[in-house]
Amino acid sequence: MNPDLAQRSHLEPTPVEGCDGCARLAWKREEARADRDWGRVAALNQAMENHKAGPSHSKLSMGL
Numbered sequence: 001m002n003p004d005l006a007q008r009s010h011l012e013p014t015p016v017e018g019c020d021g022c023a024r025l026a027w028k029r030e031e032a033r034a035d036r037d038w039g040r041v042a043a044l045n046q047a048m049e050n051h052k053a054g055p056s057h058s059k060l061s062m063g064l
């Protein structure tokens with residue numbers, strides 16, 4: 001089983017289109033994944049969940 005696919009398939013928050021914060025976190029997550037730094041990937045997933053629950057995200061996504 002490819003660990004990349006295993007990591008991808010579950011529990012990953014998806015970035016919302018048009019949200020800068022999401023895009024930034026998604027980009028960092030891809031970088032961490034390219035380095036196979038799963039601890040960082042997990043941390044960035046957590047950060048994205050926190051971001052998506054927070055005011056800096058909802059302000060932007062409400063406008064869509």
Ligand SMILES: [Zn+2]
Nearest residue numbers: 019021022057
């Ligand atoms: Zn966002």
